[in-house]
Amino acid sequence: AQSVTQLDSHVSVSEGTPVLLRCNYSSSYSPSLFWYVQHPNKGLQLLLKYTSAATLVKGINGFEAEFKKSETSFHLTKPSAHMSDAAEYFCVVSQGGKLIFGQGTELSVKP
Amino acid sequence: EAGVTQFPSHSVIEKGQTVTLRCDPISGHDNLYWYRRVMGKEIKFLLHFVKESKQDESGMPNNRFLAERTGGTYSTLKVQPAELEDSGVYFCASSQRREFPDTDTQYFGPGTRLTVL
Numbered sequence: 001a002q003s004v005t006q007l008d009s010h011v012s013v014s015e016g017t018p019v020l021l022r023c024n025y026s027s028s029y030s031p032s033l034f035w036y037v038q039h040p041n042k043g044l045q046l047l048l049k050y051t052s053a054a055t056l057v058k059g060i061n062g063f064e065a066e067f068k069k070s071e072t073s074f075h076l077t078k079p080s081a082h083m084s085d086a087a088e089y090f091c092v093v094s095q096g097g098k099l100i101f102g103q104g105t106e107l108s109v110k111p
Numbered sequence: 112e113a114g115v116t117q118f119p120s121h122s123v124i125e126k127g128q129t130v131t132l133r134c135d136p137i138s139g140h141d142n143l144y145w146y147r148r149v150m151g152k153e154i155k156f157l158l159h160f161v162k163e164s165k166q167d168e169s170g171m172p173n174n175r176f177l178a179e180r181t182g183g184t185y186s187t188l189k190v191q192p193a194e195l196e197d198s199g200v201y202f203c204a205s206s207q208r209r210e211f212p213d214t215d216t217q218y219f220g221p222g223t224r225l226t227v228l
Contacts, residue, residue: 046216097142101146
């Protein structure tokens with residue numbers, strides 16, 4: 001069975017500073033991994049996905065993630081946080097089309 | 112193009128009552144999924160339709176939950192009778208049917224917040 005673990009339930013950064021949201025995965029084969037974001041009172045929006053092409057994946061709004069097989073990680077980063085980035089972020093692995101979610105990381109951005 | 116829509120956005124019912132949630136997927140998407148997030152827990156898969164057929168319902172909690180997808184278009188999820196532990200946010204998602212389902216992008220609706228008192 002596949003799984004993902006988000007290492008932080010809450011991350012707080014100042015506006016303009018880098019963002020790092022950590023995710024480790026467990027999979028018996030090369031996984032398809034996703035990051036989704038949920039802003040308050042909104043649906044889940046896809047940020048980016050990894051499907052065994054390039055290991056560095058660029059997404060929307062300046063986010064990117066790097067697939068590291070040796071570390072079984074798929075951390076999400078952004079060079080400079082914006083107030084509008086405040087939301088909950090989910091690391092997700094696909095198992096035959098069925099999505100398996102991490103616990104979520106709440107990102108707070110301070111002015 | 113319209114996204115995935117869900118109705119209602121909120122529902123408050125008493126224990127023992129019946130509630131029906133509706134999801135309209137993106138037009139042309141054969142795959143439709145239901146997920147649920149119970150407070151304090153992660154989002155969990157409930158079931159998957161391909162057109163009107165149930166492909167995988169391994170995540171359905173019990174037989175109080177009944178999902179249908181009429182004519183392969185919209186879907187309903189009925190909870191009867193509702194229990195306190197059914198409270199949570201119910202998400203619907205849809206995707207196009209491709210050769211490798213692991214790589215499909217699922218598009219999510221805004222969710223229905225269900226509160227059972």
